[in-house]
Amino acid sequence: MVSYPSIYYIAAMVKRVSFIILLIVPCLIQAQEKKRLRDYGVKIGVMQPGKLNAITDVTGVKVGHTTLISGDSIHTGVTAILPYDGNIFQMKVPAAAYAGNGFGKLAGSTQINELGNLETPIVLTNTLNVAAGIDALIDYTLNEKGNEKVISVNAVVGETNDGVLNDIRGRHVKKEDVLAALKNATDGPVEEGNVGAGTGTICFGFKGGIGTSSRKLPASLGGYTVGVLAQTNFGGELEVDGVPIGKELGKFNFSNELLNNVDGSCMIIVATDAPLDSRNLMRLAKRAMLGLGKTGGIASNGSGDYAIAFSTNEDVRVPYKSSKKIINIPVLQNDDASPLFMAAIEATEEAIINSLFAAKTTVGFNGKKAEALPLDKVIPLLKKYNSIK
Numbered sequence: 283m284v285s286y287p288s289i290y291y292i293a294a295m296v297k298r299v300s301f302i303i304l305l306i307v308p309c310l311i312q313a314q315e316k317k318r319l320r321d322y323g324v325k326i327g328v329m330q331p332g333k334l335n336a337i338t339d340v341t342g343v344k345v346g347h348t349t350l351i352s353g354d355s356i357h358t359g360v361t362a363i364l365p366y367d368g369n370i371f372q373m374k375v376p377a378a379a380y381a382g383n384g385f386g387k388l389a390g391s392t393q394i395n396e397l398g399n400l401e402t403p404i405v406l407t408n409t410l411n412v413a414a415g416i417d418a419l420i421d422y423t424l425n426e427k428g429n430e431k432v433i434s435v436n437a438v439v440g441e442t443n444d445g446v447l448n449d450i451r452g453r454h455v456k457k458e459d460v461l462a463a464l465k466n467a468t469d470g471p472v473e474e475g476n477v478g479a480g481t482g483t484i485c486f487g488f489k490g491g492i493g494t495s496s497r498k499l500p501a502s503l504g505g506y507t508v509g510v511l512a513q514t515n516f517g518g519e520l521e522v523d524g525v526p527i528g529k530e531l532g533k534f535n536f537s538n539e540l541l542n543n544v545d546g547s548c549m550i551i552v553a554t555d556a557p558l559d560s561r562n563l564m565r566l567a568k569r570a571m572l573g574l575g576k577t578g579g580i581a582s583n584g585s586g587d588y589a590i591a592f593s594t595n596e597d598v599r600v601p602y603k604s605s606k607k608i609i610n611i612p613v614l615q616n617d618d619a620s621p622l623f624m625a626a627i628e629a630t631e632e633a634i635i636n637s638l639f640a641a642k643t644t645v646g647f648n649g650k651k652a653e654a655l656p657l658d659k660v661i662p663l664l665k666k667y668n669s670i671k
Contacts, residue, residue, distance in 0.1 A: 317639065318335070318474070318636050318639055318640065319522075319632060319635050319636055319639050320335065320632075322661055322664070322670060323670045323671065324522065324523050324664060324669050324670055325523075326495075326523055326628055326631050326632040326635070327497075327624070327627070327628030327631070327632075328628075329497040329498070329499070329624065329625055329628055330497065330498050330500075331495060331496050331497060331498065331629075331632075332496035332497070332498045332507050332509065334470070334471055334472070334496070335494075335495050335496055335632075336471060336472040336494040336495065336496055336509060336511075337363070337472060337494045337495075337496060337509030337510055337511040337551065337553050337633075338468075338469045338470060338471070338472055338494075338509065339496040339498065339507050339509050340496070340507050340508070340509040340553040340554060340555050340594055341507075341555055341594060342365065342366035342367065342469070342555075342594045343363065343364065343365060343366070343469065343509060343553050343594060344363070344364040344366075344367060344467035344468055344469045345361065345362065345363055345364075345467055345468070345472045345494075345511065346361070346362045346364075346462075346463040346464060346465065346466045346467030346468065346478075347359060347360065347361050347362075347463055347466075347473055347477045347478030347479075347492070348360040348455075348459040348460070348462045348463040348466075348478060349476075349477050349478055349481050350454055350455065350459065350481065351481065352454075354645055354646055354647060354648075354649065355448075355449040355452070355646075355647050356448060356449055356452070356454050357444065357447045357448045357476075357481050357482035357644060357646045357647070358407070358408050358411070358444050358448040358450070358454055358455055358479075358481050358482045359407070359455065359459070359463075359477065359478045359479055359480075359481040359482075360405060360406070360407045360415070360455055360459050360460050360462075360463040360478055360479055361405070361406040361407075361463060361477075361478035361479040361480070361492055361511070361513065362403050362404070362405050362406075362460070362463040362464045362467050363403060363404040363405075363406075363467075363511060363551050363553075364403040364464070364467050365400065365403070365553065365592055365594050366594055367469075369426050369427070369428050369429065370400065370401055370402060370403065370423075371401045371402065371423050371426065371429055371432060371435070371602060372428050372429070372601065372602045373599045373600070373601055373602070374399040374400060374401045374599060374600045374601075374602065375399060375400050375592045375593060375594060375598075375599055375600075376398060376399055376400075376558060376559050376560050376563055376592065376593045376598050376599075376600065377394050377398070377399055377400035377560065377563055377590060377591065377592035377593075378394065378395060378398070378560050378561075378563040378564035378566075378567050378590070378591050378592075379391040379394045379395055379567065379588060379589070379590045379591075380564060380567035380568050380570075380571070380588065380589045380590075380591075381586075381587070381588055382571040382574065382581050382587035382588065382589065383581040383582070383583075383585050383586065383587045384586065384588075385545070385547070385583065385584050385585060385586045386409075386440070386441060386442075386547050386585075386586015386587070386588060387409060387412050387439075387440075387441050387586070388438075388439075388440045388441075388549075388586070388588050388590075389412055389415070389416055389437060389438060389439040389440075390402070390436045390437055390438035390439065391438070391588070391590075393436040394436070394438065394590070395560070395564070398559065398560030398561075398600075399560065399600050400438060400590075400592050401423075401435070401436055401602075402419045402422070402423055402435060402436065402437050402438055403419065403422070403438075403464060403467075404438050404439075404440065404551055404590060405418070405419060405437075405438070405439045405440070405460055405463070405464075406439070406440050406441065406442075406478070406479035406513050406549050406551075407439065407441055407455050407460070407479050408441055408442065408443065408444045408445075408448065408450055408455065408479070408482065409441045409442070409443040409444075409445070409450065409547075410450050410451065410453050411441070411453055411454075411455035412439045412441050414453070414455050414456055414457055414459070414460060415437065415439035415455075415460050416437040416439050417457050417460075418457045418458075418460030418461050418464070419435065419437035419438070419439065419460070420435045420437055421457065421461065422461065422464055423435045423437075438590070440513070440549040440588055440590070441479075441547065441549070441586070442479070442483055442513055442514075442515035442516075442546055442547035442548065442549060442586070443515065443545075443546060443547060444481070444482030444483050444484075444515065445647075446482070446484055446646065446647070446650050446652070447482040447483075447484065447644055447646025447647055447650055447652055448481070448482035448646060448647055449647045463478065472492070472494045472511065473492070474491060474492050474493050474494060474636055474637060474640035475489075475491040475492065475493075475637065475639075475640030475641040475642060476489065476491050476640075476641055476642050476644060477491065477492055478492055479492065479513045479549075480492035480493075480513050480514065480515075480637060480641075482644070482646060483513065483514055483515035483546070484515060484546065484652045485514040485515060485516060485517075485546075485634070485637065485638055485641075486516075486517055486518060486519075486520040486528060486533075486534070486535075486577075486578065486638070487517065487520075487528075487533050487534070487535070488520075488533075488638055488641070488652065488653055488654060488655045489638075489641035489642060489643060489644050489652040489653065489654050489655070490514035490515050490516075490637055490638060490641060490652075491513075491514060491637045491638075491640060491641040492511065492512070492513055492514075492637055492640075493511070493512050493514060493632075493633040493634055493635065493636035493637025493638070493639075493640065494509070494510060494511045494512070494633050494636060495509070495510055495628075495629040495630075495631075495632035495633040495636060496508060496509040496510065496629055497509075497624075497625035497626075497628055497629045499621050499622070499625060503618075503621040504556065504614070504618060504621065506554060506555055506556035506621075506622060506625075507554065507555050508552065508553070508554045508556075508566075508622055508625035508626050508629055509552070509553045509554070509629065510550060510551065510552050510553075510570065510573075510626065510629040510630045510632075510633040511550075511551045511633060512548060512549065512550050512551075512630065512633040512634050512637055513547075513548065513549040513550075513637075514548055514634050514637045514638070515546035515547050515548060516544065516545075516546045516547060516548045516574075516579050516581075516582070516585045516587065517535045517544030517545070517546060517579070517580070517582060517585070518534070518535055518544060518577075518578040518579045518580040518582075519534035519535065519578040519580075520533075520534065520577065520578045520638075521576065521577055521578040522577075522635055522660065522664060522669070523635075523664065523669040524576075524667070524669070525663055525664055525667040525669050527660055527663060528578060530663050531656070531659060531660075531663075534578075535580075535582075544580060544582040544584075544585065545582050545583070545584030545585050546584075546585055547585050547586035547587060547588075548574060548579065548585065548586075548587045548588075548634070549586075549588055549590075550567075550570045550571075550573075550574065550587075550588065550589040550590070550630055550633075551589075551590050551591075552566055552567060552570050552589055552590070552591040552592075552626050552629075552630070553591075553592055553593075553594060554566065554591070554592075554593055554594070554595075554622060554626075555593070555594050555595050556593060556595060556614055556619075556622055557593065557595040557597055557598045557611075557612055557613055557614050558591075558593045558595075558598070558613060558614055558619070558622070559598065559611070559613045562613070562614065562616070562619050563591040563592065563593060564591070565619065565623065566591040566619070566622055566623060566626050567589035567590065567591035567626075568589070569623040569624075569626040569627050569630075570589035570591070570626050570627070570630040571587065571589060572627045572630075573626065573627040573628065573629070573630025573631040573633075573634070574587060574630060574631075574634065576627070576631045577631055577634045577635060579634075589630075591626075597611065597612050598611050598612070598613065638655045639655065639657065641654050641655065642654050
């Protein structure tokens with residue numbers, strides 16, 4: 283159990299409760315009303331999703347959001363992903379981070395790839411609040427029981443730039459907001475759309491957000507689960523299950539003056555319970571970019587497109603300290619990794635589209651407006667191209 287500095291934490295939360303809590307309840311109601319891609323009969327790929335069709339289908343994974351909205355100026359937040367409920371620093375999980383395009387700020391990525399593991403939860407937020415995420419993760423880790431002598435923490439924080447809809451220079455995400463997202467993380471259904479780190483994002487010229495999906499391999503292929511969560515804020519030409527939605531709607535990048543900005547970024551988190559080491563997790567992370575490409579994303583010059591992949595399998599966790607000089611860890615053979623690659627591609631594609639289906643029209647900073655994906659036009663197009671039978 284994490285112990286936070288009580289006076290600081292409570293005082294800060296009381297200060298911000300006036301608009302944070304009031305926002306979270308309506309968002310939960312909206313999430314229940316909004317249909318996801320599969321609710322319309324669209325099935326991305328050929329593999330079956332998990333029970334929740336979410337990253338939390340991977341046993342142990344938890345997701346928490348803090349959503350910050352105030353007037354038109356503030357539309358931002360935090361999304362936290364925990365690999366499992368326990369002291370991650372003391373029992374690290376194998377991980378890898380891949381840059382599809384490196385115009386971004388993914389704090390902690392070099393140590394992940396150097397040592398091959400993750401020792402903190404993953405925090406997603408906006409570009410100018412990465413420091414707040416780092417500060418909170420350091421507090422979170424140092425205050426966990428058993429970490430009393432820890433003097434170095436590799437905090438992992440990713441971002442996208444929500445500066446069109448959000449007063450990003452105000453740096454409204456505070457340490458207590460990050461701690462709140464970590465504290466309220468759950469292993470149930472994941473709220474999507476205008477929530478957490480996706481509150482102020484824009485994708486393919488429409489309102490973007492947080493999206494998630496999963497795939498469950500059949501027993502003959504190992505029975506493993508792959509789950510994906512995406513924070514979408516990038517451009518290109520939108521395709522849904524191969525249907526050229528952006529082209530049909532006449533809304534795609536470089537088509538007119540309003541849509542010339544394809545920059546923004548996408549953060550993709552891939553979790554699996556398969557016993558993979560860092561090397562094969564890097565290969566898994568790379569496949570997430572193929573999923574992004576299938577949605578029409580182009581990884582533009584100014585887009586920071588990253589994937590972090592980790593394994594929750596208990597047999598491959600790495601202890602912080604051990605009396606043994608040699609650690610024997612079972613890992614999946616290369617030949618058996620291919621089904622996981624396919625699962626990651628499909629789940630990433632669907633997670634990105636789910637973020638668009640769940641998002642709501644937003645009027646933001648300086649009156650800038652991001653329209654929700656017009657489902658009244660999209661659904662007939664999906665039927666026209668036989669994506670919906």
